[in-house]
Amino acid sequence: MKRTTIRWVICMLTTLPIAALAQTQPDTETAAPSTSSGGLFGGSKNFRTWSIGVNGGVLVPSVFAGGSNDFSKWQLNYGYGAYVKWQLLHFMSLRADYVGGKLKADNSRELGNGEAPNSPYSSFETSLKWSGSLNAVFNLATINWLHKKSMAQLYVSLGGGLAGYSPEITTAGGITTEYKPSGVIKEFYVPIGAGVKFKLSESLNLDLGYTMHYLDGDNLDGYNKAPSKDKYAYGYAGLEFPLGSKAKPQLAWHNPPAVMYDDLVAQRDQLRLELDAEKENNAKLAASVAKLQADSDDDGVSDLFDKCPGTAKGDKVDGSGCPLPKPDTVKPVQVIITDEDRRLVRDAIANLEFATGKSDIKPSSYPSLDKVADLLKRKNLSLKLAGHTDNVGSNNNNMILSKQRAESVKSYLTGKGVNPSRIEATGYGETQPIATNKTAAGRQQNRRVEFTIY
Structure with missing residues (x-):
């Protein structure tokens, strides 16, 4: 039994690469965005997870791996089944199976796989009224890094269930009796299966499978020869119908690596677009900086x-x-102011007269002022004019009158060609008397315009 089991496991493992290559075709079409296939971490809400299946095939009282039989030659008989499946993950589901049909065998083969020479029975026929089991189903070859669209998938299943059956056994003399006349025998069994599923469309799958059923008893063939355990196998072909919206893909055919690849490609393309945009912005910024730094005449x-x-x-x-x-x-030319120059200025001051209470210069003062203008132009001198009055009248009027008289002298000199920037005119009113204002002579001295050359 151990050697047979090892051979079966080795055979299954060696077929995995072939099945993986046979189950897929290259995706020559543009891959759909991951959102249309539920996304990598979008959960199962974007997929169809429930399906039902019907199948038909053959039942035999023997299995591919698991020991000897009580009869030397098993016979093929019809079987039928149905299931409801809930896909928990893309690689795992829970499946509730129902199987019914007939099982037959005899001892017509002398050197068969049982103990025919020692059996008191020539044949048996068992009606498998029903059998129900809950199985965990694992998709072994759904994930494929090379291709995106799976066309077939290899799976294995393991579970537990309860079978109800009625055997009839025939003796070597040809007498047929019911093994348990009182009713149906019920025994626990362990189903172990494998199969390959083909995706015909989003709404239909073709299911080919083989399941071995190991019973917890030795009553299936009506020949109780403990401690042997009876078993039977069911080979079938069937159709599976996914339930739910056709707009959603089947979770069982979901390929996470392909979705991951599409997401990574989309992110790569997005990053590439953002990088290109940043490069363009950097180029514009560099051009702006270069334009800002351009200094053709190198003046800073x-x-x-x-x-x-x-x-x-x-x-x-x-x-x-x-x-x-x-x-x-x-270099400025050093100007020497002579005593003659100062005398000329003093004469101009002494001869300067204004109309009473006004800033108008009397014509008798013109000759002296002309000499001052000639001196200022000839030696490029500067002149400060300071106007003063006596205390007759208000302080404000006296301040205005003193300023106006100084400005009148400046206007006369500039009219003679003196540079205006060389003359400063200021009025001080009655604030700087040089004599008493109590006498007419003192007030006459206080009504003056002082000249200062430099």
Whole structure:
């Protein structure tokens, strides 16, 4: 028994690579986004998980692996079945199976696989009224890294159930009797199966399978020869119908590596688009920086903001790129103010007269002022004019009058060609008297415009 079991396991393992290659076809079409197939971590809500199946085939009182039989020659008989399946994961489901049919065998083969020479019976026939089992089904070859669309899958199953049957046994003399006249025998059994399933469409699968049933008793053939355990096998072909919306794929055919691959490709493409966008933005930024840094005349101001392009090299510029005024490099000529110059100014002061209460210069003062104008132009001198009044009148009026008289002198001199920037005119009103304002002579002295050359 052990050697037979080992041979069966080795045979199953060696067929796995062939089944894996045979079950798939290359996906030449564009892969659908992972959302249409439920996604890698989207749960089972996006798939069809329930299905029903019907099948028909043959029943034999023998199995591929598991010991000897009580009769030397088993016979093929019809069998039928149905199931309801709940797909828990893409590789695992729970399946409730029902199987019925007939089992037959005899001892017509002298050197068969049983103990025919010592058996008092020539044949048996058992009606398998019903059998129900709950099985865990594992898809062995659904996952495939090379292809995305599975067309076939190899699976194995293991479970437990209860069978109800009625044997009839025939003696060597040809007498047939019921093994248990009082009713149906009920025994626990362990089903172990394997099969291959083909996906015909999203709504139909073709199921080919073989299940070995190991009974917890020796009553199936009506010949109780303990401690042997009876067994039978069911080979079938059937159709499976997925339940639910046709818009959803079947979870049993879900290929996580393919979905993972599609998701990774989508993420790669998205990252590539984002990277290309970043490269484009970086290129624009680099162009903007290059434009900002461009300085054709090398004056330290970008061409973008340079209002005076083409500045000569070495010229100092302001913030707009325009040259700053160059300092006067001509050494100033030292001007010597002589006593004669001071006398001329004193004469102008002494001869300066205004109309009473006004800033109008009397014509008698013009010759002296002309000499002062000539002096200022000739020696490029500067002049400070300070206007003063007596205390007759209000302080405010006196301040205004003193300022106006100083400005009148400045206007006269600039009219003679003196640079206005060289003359400063200020009024002090009655604030700086040089004599008493109590006498007419003192008030006359206080009504003056002082000249200061420098």
